Amino acid sequence: MLQLPHYSCMNTLASPEAAYELCRQITATYAKTFYLGTLLMSEEKRRAIWAIYAWCRRTDELVDGPRARLTTPETLDQWEHQLESIFGGYPQEDPDVALADTLQRFSLSIQPFRDMIAGQRMDLCCSRYETFEELYLYCYRVAGTVGLMSMPIMGVEPSPRTAPWNRNVPAELPIEEAVALGIANQLTNILRDVGEDANRGRIYLPLQELALFNYTEEDLFNGVVDERWRELMRFQIGRARKFFTMAEKGVSQLSLDARWPVWSALMLYRQILDVIESNHYDVFRQRAYVGRSRKLLYLPVAWLRAQVL
The missing domain is CATH 1.10.600.10 (Farnesyl Diphosphate Synthase)
Structure with missing residues (x-):
């Protein structure tokens, strides 16, 4: 299994462009079929999807990666705190910068992200x-x-079959x-x-x-x-x-x-x-x-x- 690269600390975070590129690389490396599909999207949408995938991949790595043996319930608690920080506009690692930028462009709910962390807790036990x-x-x-x-x-x-009076709904x-x-x-x-x-x-x-x-x-x-x-x-x-x-x-x-x-x-x-x-x-x-x-x-x-x- 390939190991994800080291990410900068919050004092030297990447620019949004560099963060999106890092997320693109993660997606292309670990999800080749999925990545091929994202290339068919508009630039703004595919970059947002890369940011989400990179977060999901890093979340999965906590319990299924090279350092998974070090992961504890407290590790996942800290990861959820970091998620809350991203949604609050304070990214802590380079890929987080891309996700924080995506949150400014699209209206995403934090709950599915929390639910995914709950899934990793299931893998621990x-x-x-x-x-x-x-x-x-x-x-x-x-x-x-x-x-x-x-x-x-x-x-x-x-749908084009929607009644005309409902088109604006x-x-x-x-x-x-x-x-x-x-x-x-x-x-x-x-x-x-x-x-x-x-x-x-x-x-x-x-x-x-x-x-x-x-x-x-x-x-x-x-x-x-x-x-x-x-x-x-x-x-x-x-x-x-x-x-x-x-x-x-x-x-x-x-x-x-x-x-x-x-x-x-x-x-x-x-x-x-x-x-x-x-x-x-x-x-x-x-x-x-x-x-x-x-x-x-x-x-x-x-x-x-x-x-x-």
């Missing part, structure tokens, strides 16, 4: 989830919140669909990373569902791929695809300049599920990823969907 309901809460906190953070930046616009944000996309992405991450998580002693598949398919924790830690595992994975992939389908319904409500990148990111991320299938569900020995040439093939399809759906 939980390495198993008994039911999907428990896992759903975790997925919302660590990923569904990203949709809520991003929605004010993406923006919405009235502000369009409602597709909140449920935004959360669904985050859930779908996180479920995809979980399925792709089963082997890596097992190496860290973690299981994110609901234990009740392992039992439903007569597949044990010991089987998982041994990387057993048999018909029980394949049936379990088919079930999990089917659920993730349902969340992607739910998310699709909200894309058409976004501002026109946000639809193409969101369609691109959605379609490309969903492709990971197809790759898992083509790898015969062996996520223990083969990492599922979408190659760059395949990504480029989907961009015109995403553009077409953005125009007509």
Whole structure:
């Protein structure tokens, strides 16, 4: 795992331009598929999304990075205090400068950011989830919140089918669909990373569902791929695809300049599920990823969907 660069202290903070560039580099390094989608946005929107992603990445690194063993509940308390400082207009580290600037340009709520930190607290104390309901809460906190953070930046616009007398009424944000996309992405991450998580002693598949398919924790830690595992994975992939389908319904409500990148990111991320299938569900020995040439093939399809759906 790559290590994030050292950030300056508050006495020598970067300029907003330099801070946005740092956030761009973080996004390009750690989220290649996502980054490709952001390049299709307007400059102001993509820079704001980079600022949010960089904050989310640094938050995740607290419990899933090279120094995660040093993270305590008090560490996360301090991180939340730093978040409050950013929202108060007092950034403390270089990437914070970009997020503070974004807050001046877009109306963002602090609550989804707080919820994400709550998700990291779950990672500190939980390495198993008994039911999907428990896992759903975790997925919302660590990923569904990203949709809520991003929605004010993406923006919405009235449908052309809206009655003329309602055209000036502000369009409602597709909140449920935004959360669904985050859930779908996180479920995809979980399925792709089963082997890596097992190496860290973690299981994110609901234990009740392992039992439903007569597949044990010991089987998982041994990387057993048999018909029980394949049936379990088919079930999990089917659920993730349902969340992607739910998310699709909200894309058409976004501002026109946000639809193409969101369609691109959605379609490309969903492709990971197809790759898992083509790898015969062996996520223990083969990492599922979408190659760059395949990504480029989907961009015109995403553009077409953005125009007509």
